[in-house]
Amino acid sequence: EAQVTQNPRYLITVTGKKLTVTCSQNMNHEYMSWYRQDPxxxxxxxxxxxxxxxxxxGDVPEGYKVSRKEKRNFPLIxxxxxxxxxxxxxCASSFLPRTAYYGYTFGSGTRLTVV
Amino acid sequence: DQQVKQNSPSLSVQEGRISILNCDYxxxxxxxxxxxxxxxxxxxxxxxxxxxIKDKNEDGRFTVFLNKSAKHLSLHIVPSxxxxxxxxxxxxxxxxxxxxxxxxxxxxxxx
Numbered sequence: 635e636a637q638v639t640q641n642p643r644y645l646i647t648v649t650g651k652k653l654t655v656t657c658s659q660n661m662n663h664e665y666m667s668w669y670r671q672d673p674x675x676x677x678x679x680x681x682x683x684x685x686x687x688x689x690x691x692g693d694v695p696e697g698y699k700v701s702r703k704e705k706r707n708f709p710l711i712x713x714x715x716x717x718x719x720x721x722x723x724x725c726a727s728s729f730l731p732r733t734a735y736y737g738y739t740f741g742s743g744t745r746l747t748v749v
Numbered sequence: 750d751q752q753v754k755q756n757s758p759s760l761s762v763q764e765g766r767i768s769i770l771n772c773d774y775x776x777x778x779x780x781x782x783x784x785x786x787x788x789x790x791x792x793x794x795x796x797x798x799x800x801x802i803k804d805k806n807e808d809g810r811f812t813v814f815l816n817k818s819a820k821h822l823s824l825h826i827v828p829s830x831x832x833x834x835x836x837x838x839x840x841x842x843x844x845x846x847x848x849x850x851x852x853x854x855x856x857x858x859x860x
């Protein structure tokens with residue numbers, strides 16, 4: 635089954651404790667992206683990647699890191715999480731070039747709480 | 750400053766009637782517009798898109814209308830079904846690598 639898999643689904647952590655949210659897709663998509671969803675703000679892009687070793691900042695990259703060492707994986711790293719990073723996170727992927735026209739495939743989401 | 754706006758946080762419609770979800774945008778450079786549907790505890794799923802060179806696109810019960818002069822698009826669902834109850838996100842793109850989402854509208858279809 636074609637899908638984007640995120641882990642974990644739920645995570646509660648403490649301020650400053652490094653964490654990684656994994657994302658993997660099995661569709662051979664070139665494009666991958668991370669979004670966060672907050673009430674009243676919709677989905678905001680954190681980072682995206684056009685292909686292996688090619689990443690760039692989205693609209694809200696502060697406090698996050700990413701890497702794209704393999705085509706299928708795009709982990710999101712929070713080096714020192716803070717409470718304002720409490721959010722619902724989604725990983726998405728698509729084929730290039732017409733990402734916008736064909737749409738993304740999203741993962742099921744990771745609910746992160748930083749206390 | 751939100752470039753994609755959905756001014757109605759929620760909408761209730763009777764089963765069998767038409768649902769109309771609205772979306773406004775500010776950037777005239779957007780060239781593709783999309784609608785996504787999201788159920789609780791799931792990721793958004795792509796529903797329908799429209800290019801800026803068109804003013805209408807249909808897919809079954811779903812039709813998207815684009816009015817470029819007004820910078821407005823709408824999603825029509827006819828007839829509405831209880832399974833359509835979800836959050837709908839409007840999105841827009843200026844290139845093939847960046848999609849900007851609106852805040853979403855929660856649709857409830859009442860049986």
